[in-house]
Each structure stands twice: as structure tokens, then as C-alpha cells.
Amino acid sequence: MRGRRAWLLLAVLYVVVVRLGLYLWQPERGTDFDLLYHAAEHFIRGENPYPIALTWFQYPLFYPMPAVLLAIPFTAVPLGLARPLFDILVGSAFGYALWVARGSYALLALASGGYIYALRYGQTTPLMVAASLLPAYGFLLSVKPNIGLALWLARPNRQAVIGVVAALGVALVLLPSWPRDWLQALEHQNAHLLPPILRPFGWLLLLAVLRWRSPEGRLLLALAVIPQNTLPHELVPLALIPGNLVEMAIFVVGSWLSFGAAAQALQQVTTISAMADRIWPMLLVASYLPMLWLVLRRSSEAPVAQLSNDDAGSLTPKEDSG
Numbered sequence: 001m002r003g004r005r006a007w008l009l010l011a012v013l014y015v016v017v018v019r020l021g022l023y024l025w026q027p028e029r030g031t032d033f034d035l036l037y038h039a040a041e042h043f044i045r046g047e048n049p050y051p052i053a054l055t056w057f058q059y060p061l062f063y064p065m066p067a068v069l070l071a072i073p074f075t076a077v078p079l080g081l082a083r084p085l086f087d088i089l090v091g092s093a094f095g096y097a098l099w100v101a102r103g104s105y106a107l108l109a110l111a112s113g114g115y116i117y118a119l120r121y122g123q124t125t126p127l128m129v130a131a132s133l134l135p136a137y138g139f140l141l142s143v144k145p146n147i148g149l150a151l152w153l154a155r156p157n158r159q160a161v162i163g164v165v166a167a168l169g170v171a172l173v174l175l176p177s178w179p180r181d182w183l184q185a186l187e188h189q190n191a192h193l194l195p196p197i198l199r200p201f202g203w204l205l206l207l208a209v210l211r212w213r214s215p216e217g218r219l220l221l222a223l224a225v226i227p228q229n230t231l232p233h234e235l236v237p238l239a240l241i242p243g244n245l246v247e248m249a250i251f252v253v254g255s256w257l258s259f260g261a262a263a264q265a266l267q268q269v270t271t272i273s274a275m276a277d278r279i280w281p282m283l284l285v286a287s288y289l290p291m292l293w294l295v296l297r298r299s300s301e302a303p304v305a306q307l308s309n310d311d312a313g314s315l316t317p318k319e320d321s322g
Contacts, residue, residue, distance in 0.1 A: 008095065008096065008107070011095040011099065011107045011110055012091075012092050012096075014110060014111075015091035015092055015110060016088055018119065019084050019087045019088050020084060022084075022120060031083060031087075031121050031122025031123075032121055032122045032123055032124075033071070033074075033082070033083055033122030034079065034083070034122070035061060036063060036067055036068060036070070037071050037074060037075060037079055037082055037083075039061050039063075039068045040068050040069075040071040040072045040074070040075050041075050043068055043072070044072065044075060048175070048177070048181065049065075049068050049175075050178070050181035050184070060185040060188050061182075061185050062182075062185055062186060063143070063144070063182075064142065064143070064168075064178070064182050065171035065174070065178035065182065066142040066143055066167045066171050067124065067142075067144070068171075069167075069170070069171060069174070070140070070143055071086075083122060086122065087119050087122060090119075090124065090126050090127045090130075091115075091119060093126070093127055093130040093137075094109075094110070094115070094127065094236075095110055096130070097129065097130035097131075097133040098110075098129075098130075098133070098239070100133070101133040101134070102133075105244060105245040105248055106239065106248060108245065108248045108249065108252055109236075109248060109251070109252070111252055112235070112236075112239065112251060112255040113232055113235075113252070113255035113256035113258055113259030113260070114232050114234075114235035114236045114238070114239070114255040114258065114287075115239075115255075116259065117232035117233045117259050117262065118232075118233035118236055121233065123233040124144050125144065125147055125233050125237065126236050127140055127143065127144075128140070128141060128143065128147045128148050128151055128237070129151065129236055129237055129239065129240065131151070131160070132148075132151035132154070132155055132240075133155075135157045135159040135160050136159060137163075138159050138161070138162075138163045138164065139164055139166060139167045140163075140167075141160055141164055142163075142164045142167040142168055142171075146193075146226050146228055147223075147226070147228065147234065147237060148164075150219060150222035150223045150226050150237065151219065151222075151237055153218050153219070154215045154216070154218045154219035154222065154240070190227075192271070192273040192276055193227040193228060193229060194227060194228075194229075194230065194276070195224065195225050195226060195227050195228070196223065196224050196225075197224045199277075199284070200280065200284075201284060202224065202280075202284065202288075204284075204289065204292065205220060205221070205223075205224035205292060206224060207292060207296065208220040208224065208292060208295055208296075209221055210296060211295050211296060211298065214295070214298065215240070216294070217295050219238075219240060219241065220241065220288075220292060220295055223237060223238075224288075229272055229276055230276045230279075230280055230283060231262060231272070231275065231276060231279070232255060232258045232259050232262050232283070235255050235283065235287050238251060238255075238287060238291045239251055241291045241294055241295060242291075242294065243294075247294055250290050250294070251290070251291065253286075254286040254287040254290050255286070255287055257282055257286035257287075258279065258282050258286050258287050261278070261279040261282035261283070262275065262279050265278040265279050
């Protein structure tokens with residue numbers, strides 16, 4: 001037990017060091033979190049946050065109102081400090097949930113290209129994974145509902161449903177117009193939101209239906225059909241598919257290849273849609289197909305150990321696999 005907790009502490013320290021390193025390297029570089037931060041500031045002033053645009057991409061506010069509410073506490077500090085603080089808390093929650101629900105081997109996901117990309121660009125996807133593994137925090141799935149839905153379908157539980165309904169209800173009371181405003185924002189510019197099965201050879205991921213009885217099969221199938229921008233940070237939920245250290249290493253290597261493709265594409269394209277189109281072949285070959293292979297080969301094997309609802313919030317991790 002003491003050894004496993006040491007791994008958790010090292011993982012949290014790793015998150016802090018990497019994020020602070022990125023902060024020192026480019027302290028003023030904007031992230032998606034900036035959008036939530038500014039939207040929260042406008043909401044606190046009594047203004048509708050949805051006309052807010054992410055100026056360095058010229059996109060409107062794509063996040064639902066619960067995500068804006070999540071950012072409100074961070075407005076107590078300057079944006080330059082709020083960025084790394086948010087990312088460190090998200091990364092720590094991600095690592096803690098993996099440690100509790102999957103075991104120490106799963107902490108290797110923190111070294112994946114998908115997670116580093118999410119960390120660099122202030123993405124909430126790792127937080128969605130944490131919320132899916134710890135049902136008591138399932139209300140956070142409302143922050144990014146497309147990925148949240150896929151994760152919930154993989155591991156459905158009543159606590160998360162109640163939490164999400166409550167979060168949406170509070171947001172509706174505070175800003176009754178937000179569902180309409182949010183949908184209008186999505187309609188304004190949504191070419192980058194496309195289900196992976198509609199991309200070249202993405203239909204291969206439908207083979208996951210052969211393992212629909214397993215959480216991993218349902219997860220991959222749901223991610224294949226739900227609209228998303230298919231950038232490297234959306235690979236983070238795939239970290240729930242590996243069942244041991246070797247399989248997790250396959251995920252990590254593949255996600256770094258996808259990260260490299262994204263880094264190269266950033267120098268050549270100017271829109272998220274164009275970037276997603278450019279890097280999709282690498283994401284499919286290096287990340288999605290290897291995870292599909294892991295799902296399909298588990299036909300007669302015992303499923304990956306899962307955290308039960310009764311275990312949620314416990315400090316005792318599952319025994320390591322492999």
C-alpha cells in the first residue's frame with residue numbers, strides 16, 4: 001500500500017513539474033481555459049457569456065454553462081496564475097482516479113501525448129475521465145457532454161445522472177437562456193465536430209460493437225459515433241482501455257505519434273477543422289486501431305478491474321494488473 005501511494009504522490013508531483021515547466025516556457029500562451037475564465041468573468045458581471053470568442057482561434061463559446069460555473073472560483077486569481085492552477089488540479093484528479101480505479105500501472109497515462117496535449121491547451125477531457133471513474137464526481141460530466149456521454153455509456157451509474165441533472169438545473173436557474181445560446185454557438189461553426197466513423201476508414205471502429213458487453217467496447221463504440229474534434233486530447237479516454245503496463249505503453253506510444261502529427265500540422269494549418277483532417281490518419285493508425293485490437297482480443301479474458309460505486313472516493317486502489 002505504501003509503495004502504491006508513493007506512486008500517486010510521484011504522479012501528482014510530475015503533473016505539477018510539467019505544468020510549471022510549460023508555464024515558465026510560455027507564461028502568456030493562451031489555452032481553452034482562457035475562454036472559460038473570460039466567460040466566467042462576464043457572467044459574474046451579470047453579462048451573457050456566450051458572445052465571448054476565443055480570440056486566437058476566433059471561435060465562440062462551445063462549452064455548456066456548467067463549464068463556465070466550474071471556472072468561476074478561478075477568477076479569484078489573475079489569469080496567468082489561474083491557467084496552471086486549473087491544469088494542475090485537473091491533472092491531479094485524473095491521476096488520482098486512475099490510481100484508485102485501475103492501479104499504479106494506469107498512472108503511465110500521465111506520460112501520454114494525449115494527456116500532455118490536454119495539459120498544454122487547458123482541456124477538460126482528463127477531468128471527464130476522472131468523473132467517470134469516481135461516480136460521486138459524475139456531475140462534472142456535464143462540463144463536456146459529448147465526451148462525458150461516451151464515458152457514462154461505458155460505465156453507467158445513477159449517481160452521475162443525478163449529479164448531471166442537478167448541474168444542468170443550477171445552470172438553467174442562473175442563466176435560463178444558456179441552452180439556446182450554446183446551441184447557437186455550436187451552429188455558428190461546427191465543421192470541426194465530426195464523429196470518427198465519418199472520417200476515412202473510421203467505420204472500422206464499429207467493430208467494437210462485438211465487445212459491447214464490456215466497458216472498454218462500449219467506450220470505443222461511443223467515442224466512434226459521438227461528434228468530437230478528433231485532436232490528441234480526445235485520445236485521453238482511451239487510457240481506460242489498457243489493462244496492464246504493456247498495453248498502457250502501447251497507448252502512450254501511439255498517442256505521442258498523434259501528438260507529433262498535431263505539432264507538425266499546427267505549422268501548416270490555421271483552423272481546427274483543417275488540423276483534425278490532417279492528423280486523422282495518424283490518430284486512426286497509431287491510437288484508435290491499436291485500442292480496437294486490445295478490445296477485440298479480450299474476447300474470453302476477464303474484464304479490466306473496475307471501481308464499484310461503493311468504492312468511489314475510497315483511498316484504496318485496485319490491485320495492479322500485469
